[in-house]
Amino acid sequence: DAGVIQSPRHEVTEMGQEVTLRCKPISGHDYLFWYRQTMMRGLELLIYFNNNVPIDDSGMPEDRFSAKMPNASFSTLKIQPSEPRDSAVYFCASSFGQDSTDTQYFGPGTRLTVL
């Protein structure tokens, strides 16, 4: 299996621009998670989906952030408009099982820099 796939791996953009991060979970996994990692705040859960339905988005920092999962093999995390404080590594993870605490497999991450 190819594992969790994320694109792009690196993104540099200017403040105010729209940014879209993409994720393809492991085939057959029914949970998908979006995390953000910074030196200051560590690894934070932003939102997770079960069977393509958003279950908990309480970690989404503000309305500028939105996430979708139109089908079982694709999810996006969008930031509009982007700000320098959004600079971070964004990880997507997926898992299989009735409990979201089942082993989560992380993608390689997208390193976002907002100038």
Place this chain on the structure above:
Amino acid sequence: QKEVEQNSGPLSVPEGAIASLNCTYSDRVSQSFFWYRQYSGKSPELIMSIYSNGDKEDGRFTAQLNKASQYVSLLIRDSQPSDSATYLCAVDDNNDMRFGAGTRLTVKP
């Protein structure tokens, strides 16, 4: 605010020694506990999970959980230079996964 606290280190041990990593958490109802390893510039990788009080061993790794003290630890026996990484403690409470800031471990040859 639910907190997961780790000593940020860095923790340095000689090759072959035991590395001890500690984590405390604030929410008493937490049920599931995890240790992730993250190499520099890489994504987190699950190495241990533990759900009940006591010890759980997997090869050179032993996770210890004490729910009464709200404490979870990871012991790495016979530490190797390849164990040098940041170790993240994670605590799950009703599908709300929270991570500690991580402890950076260096194993010196």
